Amino acid sequence: MTSSRGALSRFHAVIPAGGVGSRLWPLSRADAPKFLHDLSGSGHSLLRDTWDRLVPLAGEGRIMVVTGRAHRSAVEAQLPHLGDANIVLEAEPRDSTVAIALAAAILVRREPDVIIGSFAADHIIGRLPLFEHAVTEAIEVADAGYIATIGIKPTSPSTGFGYIRQGEPLGVANAPGGRSVQSFVEKPDLATARGYLHDGGYLWNASMFISRADVLLDQLGETKPELLAQLRELAAAWDDPVTRGPAVDRIWPHLEKVAIDYSVAEPAAAAGRMAVVPGLFDWDDVGDFASLAKVNSGGRKTDLAILGEHARVLADAASGIVVSQTSRVISLIGVKDIVVVDTPDALLVTTTENAQRVKSVVDALKLTGGGNVL
Amino acid sequence: MTSSRGALSRFHAVIPAGGVGSRLWPLSRADAPKFLHDLSGSGHSLLRDTWDRLVPLAGEGRIMVVTGRAHRSAVEAQLPHLGDANIVLEAEPRDSTVAIALAAAILVRREPDVIIGSFAADHIIGRLPLFEHAVTEAIEVADAGYIATIGIKPTSPSTGFGYIRQGEPLGVANAPGGRSVQSFVEKPDLATARGYLHDGGYLWNASMFISRADVLLDQLGETKPELLAQLRELAAAWDDPVTRGPAVDRIWPHLEKVAIDYSVAEPAAAAGRMAVVPGLFDWDDVGDFASLAKVNSGGRKTDLAILGEHARVLADAASGIVVSQTSRVISLIGVKDIVVVDTPDALLVTTTENAQRVKSVVDALKLTGGGNVL
Numbered sequence: 025m026t027s028s029r030g031a032l033s034r035f036h037a038v039i040p041a042g043g044v045g046s047r048l049w050p051l052s053r054a055d056a057p058k059f060l061h062d063l064s065g066s067g068h069s070l071l072r073d074t075w076d077r078l079v080p081l082a083g084e085g086r087i088m089v090v091t092g093r094a095h096r097s098a099v100e101a102q103l104p105h106l107g108d109a110n111i112v113l114e115a116e117p118r119d120s121t122v123a124i125a126l127a128a129a130i131l132v133r134r135e136p137d138v139i140i141g142s143f144a145a146d147h148i149i150g151r152l153p154l155f156e157h158a159v160t161e162a163i164e165v166a167d168a169g170y171i172a173t174i175g176i177k178p179t180s181p182s183t184g185f186g187y188i189r190q191g192e193p194l195g196v197a198n199a200p201g202g203r204s205v206q207s208f209v210e211k212p213d214l215a216t217a218r219g220y221l222h223d224g225g226y227l228w229n230a231s232m233f234i235s236r237a238d239v240l241l242d243q244l245g246e247t248k249p250e251l252l253a254q255l256r257e258l259a260a261a262w263d264d265p266v267t268r269g270p271a272v273d274r275i276w277p278h279l280e281k282v283a284i285d286y287s288v289a290e291p292a293a294a295a296g297r298m299a300v301v302p303g304l305f306d307w308d309d310v311g312d313f314a315s316l317a318k319v320n321s322g323g324r325k326t327d328l329a330i331l332g333e334h335a336r337v338l339a340d341a342a343s344g345i346v347v348s349q350t351s352r353v354i355s356l357i358g359v360k361d362i363v364v365v366d367t368p369d370a371l372l373v374t375t376t377e378n379a380q381r382v383k384s385v386v387d388a389l390k391l392t393g394g395g396n397v398l
Numbered sequence: 399m400t401s402s403r404g405a406l407s408r409f410h411a412v413i414p415a416g417g418v419g420s421r422l423w424p425l426s427r428a429d430a431p432k433f434l435h436d437l438s439g440s441g442h443s444l445l446r447d448t449w450d451r452l453v454p455l456a457g458e459g460r461i462m463v464v465t466g467r468a469h470r471s472a473v474e475a476q477l478p479h480l481g482d483a484n485i486v487l488e489a490e491p492r493d494s495t496v497a498i499a500l501a502a503a504i505l506v507r508r509e510p511d512v513i514i515g516s517f518a519a520d521h522i523i524g525r526l527p528l529f530e531h532a533v534t535e536a537i538e539v540a541d542a543g544y545i546a547t548i549g550i551k552p553t554s555p556s557t558g559f560g561y562i563r564q565g566e567p568l569g570v571a572n573a574p575g576g577r578s579v580q581s582f583v584e585k586p587d588l589a590t591a592r593g594y595l596h597d598g599g600y601l602w603n604a605s606m607f608i609s610r611a612d613v614l615l616d617q618l619g620e621t622k623p624e625l626l627a628q629l630r631e632l633a634a635a636w637d638d639p640v641t642r643g644p645a646v647d648r649i650w651p652h653l654e655k656v657a658i659d660y661s662v663a664e665p666a667a668a669a670g671r672m673a674v675v676p677g678l679f680d681w682d683d684v685g686d687f688a689s690l691a692k693v694n695s696g697g698r699k700t701d702l703a704i705l706g707e708h709a710r711v712l713a714d715a716a717s718g719i720v721v722s723q724t725s726r727v728i729s730l731i732g733v734k735d736i737v738v739v740d741t742p743d744a745l746l747v748t749t750t751e752n753a754q755r756v757k758s759v760v761d762a763l764k765l766t767g768g769g770n771v772l
Contacts, residue, residue: 353744355759358752370727378732385729
């Protein structure tokens, strides 16, 4: 399909706002997931920050949020300009393919030549003009028929992110940065990550996908035809209040949980249909407290990052991060790279080095009946 | 003065229950000082444990408690058998000389040949038959005219305690362990402490003093005659409710603050009047959280000691100590020798190595207006 309208005017952003963020427990939890917290010190939730940076690209009427039913009121409170047509409530979490492809299927029925871009609700991005520049290029690449992603130029040999191996330049007009994706690479070990940094041809996978909705759905149909059929059926019923509920009740329980990386991105890369635009903006997925400490201490390892509107922290020879959700006095003495998360019903004490292990505590609490604090 | 009554029957115990225990903040604080906490897991406060181990030696009617006015009701709740005549309420804290010598001055007026023994309200003692044995010997030594202390046989090269250098055996009947005190030694460095342990002639100073009241007061008169005169004046007014109040109001503000170590023990040692009886019982002054961790983990450094009736702790690769005064879930991951003290209005996170520095936080809070949590 080609279109006579300019690519940017056909752009519709999608924000999948799901995922608890278990590695950020006890801050992040089922009823207060990561995207509802202010983790950047901006004064706004990550979700609101995501919305705010998409408005200049898409406009307030063209940003769709896909979230769980339980989060509806919190999301609407954060985003007062989010219209009813732009909120998709999930009956149950069904992973990223359902979230993004259902949005695509709904939007393509309303507007056949729509270009969608999906952006996680819980990442931190800095230097916004560079973000806007990269997304604008990606939209052009998408208009040329590719499924585009944005790859972040690495600033360190991170082992916490997946990588994208760049291929050849695509030569798309108005998108000089666009290249093919040679392959996606899982989180590497440190030596491999150092090699990637030195090589220069590897970018961090920021899980942003920009594509014509019809192209994305066609790609999904190649690997997951049944799932695509279910999503199209749901989408056909979506915009009529009489048909939506029964369709959700009938179809939702049977939707497959699969990450869009596996259902769409990797097969598209293998078929030569995946593109990447380099992003030079600051980006972090704030995946754990080590990441949160880094983001909030300006990268200085000797500093103690403090999050919390009413934090009362008294520190002596301490570094790492304190997250305070209470009004208690918190004293730290002689603790390096410490992580202290103080909430009304749960306290976490660990180190940045052990930050990835926080999820194991959450799992243990599930097993031992501590679920009331999850 | 000699007496025809047996020494043990003239024994009257004194428990100075003062001192906040700043190094145990935020557990120990002005309105909940160390001696009111259960730090040994006995199920009773340290004060009550102190009382219970003195009852077999002195009897319930012969144990006097010297404490601050603010603690009266808490002390009486802990010690229901403490009679009115045996509670001395301090108008303001005036250090150990006033606490002990005022008790001596009051008791000697009631019973001229009384032998007093003062025992801190906030130490932990184990193997009680050995404690009783040592105190009984010390009472005999006191009856012979010495000011006796009990020196604990060191089990490690501790740098946290003062030491007593033993002199020659005294040859007191029924007190074969009694020796003269050659000198008192301040807290040593580690090398010196190792030397003391190897030498065998040094004992830990457990701040226990057993003496005829008249002997103690005479000794005080040699170094602090004015203070002694004030205390005798107070004591003379004490047992009459009409005279006590005015005397306290008039005299108390002018009482000198001085530790009994300086006003009595060291001068008595220099004059050859100080004796020491070795104690083979387990003893700890629980001076900081490192000490509290050690006492509550059976000495195993790899263990995590947990204090708190309602503690809910989830630990993975953690050692040190957790003190919980809330019902919050506390998760520790990969933190070694950690100290976590969780109270409703204040949280402390440090390490056993930094335990002595806790007092500096308390001092900082005093200066910065955080006094409401002290």
